[in-house]
Amino acid sequence: MMRAALVRAYGEPPQLEDFGDPSANGQGELVVEVLAAGLNPVDLHLASGDYVGGSPPLPYVAGREGVGRTADGQRVYFDAPIPPHGSFAQRAVVAAESCVSLPDGVDDGLAIACGIAGRAAWLSLEYRARLQPGETVLVLGASGTVGQIAIQAATLMGAGPVLAAARSDDGLRRAGELGASATVKLDGERGAIVDRMRAAAPDGIDVVIDPVWGSPAEAAVEALAPRGRLVQLGAAAGERASFSSNAVRGKALTILGHVSWLTPRDVARAAYERLSEHAARGELTADVEQLPLADVAEAWERQGSGPGCKLVLVP
Ligand SMILES: NC(=O)c1ccc[n+]([C@@H]2O[C@H](COP(=O)([O-])OP(=O)(O)OC[C@H]3O[C@@H](n4cnc5c(N)ncnc54)[C@H](OP(=O)(O)O)[C@@H]3O)[C@@H](O)[C@H]2O)c1
Known part of the structure; x- marks a missing residue:
């Protein structure tokens, strides 16, 4: 088991609870140890149940992006974890093709700000x-x-x-x-x-x-x-x-x-690589605040009313 923030009802904030450990089933999937997870407006839209692109079936672990460590020790940015898994947890299942290796000079929070936002x-x-x-x-x-x-x-x-x-x-x-x-x-x-x-x-x-x-x-x-x-x-x-x-x-x-x-994956990946390179060289920054995953309810509420910075949850 692991700690994870679960959405059990649309329109309700996620709750921290124990959830089954993920395993990689499909081809090209892998499990990452989550180091940090980014909160975004889209997390609230998805949990409302009427997101334009569709919401995951209930229950699901919230969080659509993060920084994690793969089994071979690489530190990667990942997005689009495979439901019911999400990034607001100790571990997540992701498609290997969604992972981008991170340069040393960019910390977890800034790597996340370069992601969805x-x-x-x-x-x-x-x-x-x-x-x-x-x-x-x-x-x-x-x-x-x-x-x-x-x-x-x-x-x-x-x-x-x-x-x-x-x-x-x-x-x-x-x-x-x-x-x-x-x-x-x-x-x-x-x-x-x-x-x-x-x-x-x-x-x-x-x-x-x-x-x-x-x-x-x-x-x-x-x-x-x-x-x-x-x-x-x-x-x-x-x-x-x-x-x-x-x-x-x-x-x-x-x-x-x-x-x-709806952007071709290679175009989106190239954009992320450019952003993280600029960030690693100190040419690009963003205001980031880290909170423990246990504070997910507080972070969720702040995201809903304009946090003024990128909120990052650390499991
Ligand atoms: N299309 C995509 O692929 C994509 C990707 C990422 C994000 N987005 C969208 O982009 C938007 C911003 O995302 P974000 O990550 O930057 O969120 P954020 O950090 O929470 O920032 C929200 C921004 O919206 C402003 N805002 C909120 N209510 C406003 C109002 N009534 N009038 C004027 N400004 C208002 C906030 O201003 P204050 O500081 O004054 O509150 C703040 O500048 C969200 O709607 C998100 O869903 C889209």
Whole structure:
């Protein structure tokens, strides 16, 4: 038996209990000793039972990514553990092809921040927006882990000015430390937010990275330059956004959806390798807080109300 955080009912947080030790059954599966597991908004969506990509059958161990040690002693990042197993446990079953060996210079927490969150930021810029050197990027939700990494990834890819938009002063200050050249506070009337976005980018905004949707996305669509692109990858601010035909058609905008699991595996793997190499060289970071797995209930609640950092559980 091992300790694991189990979801037994949709809509309920996971509970720590004893659960049967995993074994690798299928071809290409292996068991990893979990060193650290990352908490993400998707864990809460999955446990709600109405996730767009489907939820695992009950009961299942929560957690979709982690850092672990394989039987041959390698330290690896893994994602998509095979249900009912998950990363919020002492051991998990994973597909060998989901494991990426980690460079020594990147610690477990940062390796996890580069995973579900970091990879979505990187792929949104490189694979979906096809960011070109010198283009101006606006990152919404800049205080979250996706946003923090998008600011740095855009800079590493040679973007021109990188603007950061968030609700809190702390989030905006941190975005500046991570390389944002200007910040936009997301408060007040939409027209005022659009004015602030435009003032922060006198040459126009070419690409918006949008993990929030809702009213911040509505403002960003208005602020985008002609032929601009908005990559929509999350709905932290709401499931709906409304803008006119003219706002999109009149500027020949492109709105691109992104989910990492619909990205070819080799493209997603290459993105993770690039991120972890930058992290190991000290060129990319993220705010991480580690908690013991026993505190899973507290971590779950904090993730639901905006943790302001990547929460990592250590079994
Ligand atoms: N498509 C994909 O493949 C993919 C992959 C990873 C993540 N995502 C999605 O991307 C989003 C962000 O993920 P994350 O890991 O960065 O989460 P996170 O670290 O919890 O950050 C959430 C972000 O959303 C902001 N936010 C929350 N409610 C808001 C509101 N009402 N108005 C404006 N901003 C609001 C938060 O701002 P405050 O700091 O002000 O609370 C914070 O910046 C989530 O929706 C997640 O599901 C998608």
